[in-house]
Amino acid sequence: MRADARKNRQRLIDVAVELVLEVGGEPARDAVAERAGVGIGTLYRHFPDRQSLLHAATRHVLEKSISAGEALIETVPDGVDALRQYMHMALDNGIGAVNILHPLLEKPDWPDLRARAAMLMESMVDRAVRQGSLRNDLSERDIVFGLTRFARPLAVGLPSDEERSLAHRHLDFYLDGLCAQDPGPAQPAISGIR
Amino acid sequence: MRADARKNRQRLIDVAVELVLEVGGEPARDAVAERAGVGIGTLYRHFPDRQSLLHAATRHVLEKSISAGEALIETVPDGVDALRQYMHMALDNGIGAVNILHPLLEKPDWPDLRARAAMLMESMVDRAVRQGSLRNDLSERDIVFGLTRFARPLAVGLPSDEERSLAHRHLDFYLDGLCAQDPGPAQPAISGIR
DNA sequence: AAGTAAACGGAGGAATATCCTCCGATTATG
DNA sequence: CATAATCGGAGGATATTCCTCCGTTTACTT
Numbered sequence: 001m002r003a004d005a006r007k008n009r010q011r012l013i014d015v016a017v018e019l020v021l022e023v024g025g026e027p028a029r030d031a032v033a034e035r036a037g038v039g040i041g042t043l044y045r046h047f048p049d050r051q052s053l054l055h056a057a058t059r060h061v062l063e064k065s066i067s068a069g070e071a072l073i074e075t076v077p078d079g080v081d082a083l084r085q086y087m088h089m090a091l092d093n094g095i096g097a098v099n100i101l102h103p104l105l106e107k108p109d110w111p112d113l114r115a116r117a118a119m120l121m122e123s124m125v126d127r128a129v130r131q132g133s134l135r136n137d138l139s140e141r142d143i144v145f146g147l148t149r150f151a152r153p154l155a156v157g158l159p160s161d162e163e164r165s166l167a168h169r170h171l172d173f174y175l176d177g178l179c180a181q182d183p184g185p186a187q188p189a190i191s192g193i194r
Numbered sequence: 195m196r197a198d199a200r201k202n203r204q205r206l207i208d209v210a211v212e213l214v215l216e217v218g219g220e221p222a223r224d225a226v227a228e229r230a231g232v233g234i235g236t237l238y239r240h241f242p243d244r245q246s247l248l249h250a251a252t253r254h255v256l257e258k259s260i261s262a263g264e265a266l267i268e269t270v271p272d273g274v275d276a277l278r279q280y281m282h283m284a285l286d287n288g289i290g291a292v293n294i295l296h297p298l299l300e301k302p303d304w305p306d307l308r309a310r311a312a313m314l315m316e317s318m319v320d321r322a323v324r325q326g327s328l329r330n331d332l333s334e335r336d337i338v339f340g341l342t343r344f345a346r347p348l349a350v351g352l353p354s355d356e357e358r359s360l361a362h363r364h365l366d367f368y369l370d371g372l373c374a375q376d377p378g379p380a381q382p383a384i385s386g387i388r
Numbered sequence: 389a390a391g392t393a394a395a396c397g398g399a400g401g402a403a404t405a406t407c408c409t410c411c412g413a414t415t416a417t418g
Numbered sequence: 419c420a421t422a423a424t425c426g427g428a429g430g431a432t433a434t435t436c437c438t439c440c441g442t443t444t445a446c447t448t
Contacts, residue, residue, distance in 0.1 A: 002416060005424060024218045028406060039426030044408060099348060135367075145360050146367070149343040154293060166339050170368075173329075173340070177371030196445060199395060222435060233397030238437060389448100396443065403436070414425065 009046050011036045016057040020097040021152055026054065026104060051105055058101050062113045065090045069120045079128025084175050086124065087147050088168060096151030099144075135178055146174060203240050205230045210251040214291040215346055220248065220298060245299055252295050256307045259284045263314045273322025278369050280318065281341050282362060290345030329372055340368060 015036040019027035032053070033043040047053035069086045076082040102108065121140040128134035150171040153163050209230040213221035226247070227237040241247035263280045270276040296302065315334040322328035344365040347357050 002423060004416070008425085029408080030406070033426095040408075041410085041426055042424075045424075048408095050407095142360075142364070146364055148348050149364065152348065154342050154346065166336075170336070170340055170343065173371035173374075174364075174368045175371065176374040177367040177369065180367075180370040180374050196394060198445070202396085223437080224435070227397095234437075235397055235439085236395075239395075242437095244436095391447090392445105393447100394443105394445080397441095399439095401436105401438090403434105405432100405434070407430105407432070409430090410428095412426095414423105416421105416423080418420095 005046075008036070008038050008042055012038065012043060012046060012053065013057050013060050016053055017061055017094040017097045020054075020057065020100050021094055024100060024152065026101075029053075054101050054105060055109060058098050058105065058108075059110055059113065061094050061098055062110065062117065065093045065095055066113060066116050066120060068093075069124075070116075073120065073123055073127075078133070079124060079131045080133045080175070080179060083124045083128055083134075083143070084172070086121075087143075087150075087171060087175070090147060091151050091167060091171065094151075095147065096153075099148045099151065133179055135181065138178060146178070150174070199240075202230070202232050202236055206232065206237055206240060206247065207251050207254050210247055211255055211288040211291045214248075214251065214294050215288055218294060218346065220295075223247075248295050248299060249303060252292050252299065252302075253304055253307065255288050255292055256304065256311065259287045259289055260307060260310050260314060262287075263318075264310075267314065267317055267321075272327070273318060273325045274327045274369070274373060277318045277322055277328075277337070278366070280315075281337075281344075281365060281369070284341060285345050285361060285365065288345075289341065290347075293342045293345065327373055329375065332372060340372070344368070 012032060016027065016032050019032055019035065029043060030040060033040045036043075043053070047056065065086075068089055072082045072086050072089075076085060108114070118140055121143045125134065125138055125140060125143060129136050129138070150167045153160060153167075158166070206226060210221065210226050213226055213229065223237060224234060227234045230237075237247070241250065259280075262283055266276045266280050266283075270279060302308070312334055315337045319328065319332055319334055319337060323330050323332070344361045347354060347361075352360070
């Protein structure tokens with residue numbers, strides 16, 4: 001494979017992730033090619049059918065996040081720290097794109113990755129709970145849910161780097177909440193709301 | 195105004211909010227009319243130009259949430275409780291639609307509402323901070339940011355009522371985090387991530 | 389109960405957005 | 419320098435969304 005070809009391919013994947021996050025759904029193919037600075041023909045050569053680009057993008061983000069996470073679980077002894085670092089890292093990797101794309105892809109061809117991700121987060125949660133520093137009613141699915149809350153830019157009219165730093169800040173607040181074993185002042189039953 | 199006309203008008207607004215949340219952006223007009231069970235002509239009669247439906251929908255949600263919030267601040271003495279109840283209530287009112295639509299509407303014609311909302315949340319935050327039960331580095335904008343994280347269904351393939359109840363649960367976690375004055379175990383500086 | 393103005397519904401053509409093929413021009417590599 | 423691989427983007431095909439128009443139906447008045 002020629003060097004320029006490989007470079008273009010990767011660039012297309014990166015741009016795809018970017019745009020998926022911005023748009024909150026499948027971006028127009030033309031838009032991906034344009035932002036990547038390549039012709040449309042190039043995009044279609046690398047990713048011929050409807051979804052192969054999105055597949056590739058998802059796979060890319062997932063692989064990067066999972067292997068970094070697996071490293072973290074080895075090197076960071078404190079469970080909550082590991083979880084915290086994992087979530088911040090995944091956020092920066094664009095993990096939100098995976099959540100957006102997952103329901104749109106017809107034949108997700110990575111049962112392996114899905115399983116690895118689930119296992120990874122289960123271990124993290126388990127360990128942190130055993131260490132007594134995390135609420136004990138949390139599961140891997142809660143972590144996914146929480147992560148997705150902060151993993152996408154939700155248009156509020158902010159410049160994107162400010163949005164990013166706010167997301168990190170609030171993700172930390174959220175994690176503090178997951179650690180709070182005895183949630184401060186009593187929470188009253190709220191009539192008719194939940 | 196004839197009774198059926200008013201009913202249809204309100205129904206269109208409600209459906210619009212629903213669809214904005216589902217789609218995460220401007221829904222197709224045809225889709226709104228169809229789900230509302232009225233003809234397209236009816237939609238265009240009530241909301242002739244491009245954005246008047248979206249304006250009306252935003253205004254509706256905002257007004258409902260703000261006046262309920264203003265009542266809460268009178269009746270609930272504890273600052274954090276008031277904030278908590280306000281956020282859960284706004285979430286159920288579809289406040290997420292406001293965040294989605296705000297950047298899309300060209301000439302937001304409700305400077306009044308925006309100001310009222312900001313003032314409302316500032317009071318809530320201020321009071322809770324003064325009472326010593328909320329972090330003291332939070333502003334009204336943080337609350338908006340946090341609220342929007344939980345206020346929209348982010349497609350993860352869940353049935354919508356399960357998604358809703360998860361959102362409420364995790365909003366509570368998040369709020370616990372906003373209360374945590376001394377966030378448990380020391381947070382290490384994370385190298386190269388933020 | 390009948391008259392009537394107001395409201396309704398939806399077919400269908402216009403406008404727009406997106407897709408994706410095709411082929412001549414360009415460039416990396418031996 | 420040759421040449422095979424790669425690139426770029428014009429443009430026709432398709433799909434989606436918009437929104438007018440007018441014949442039909444319905445709520446309200448007297």
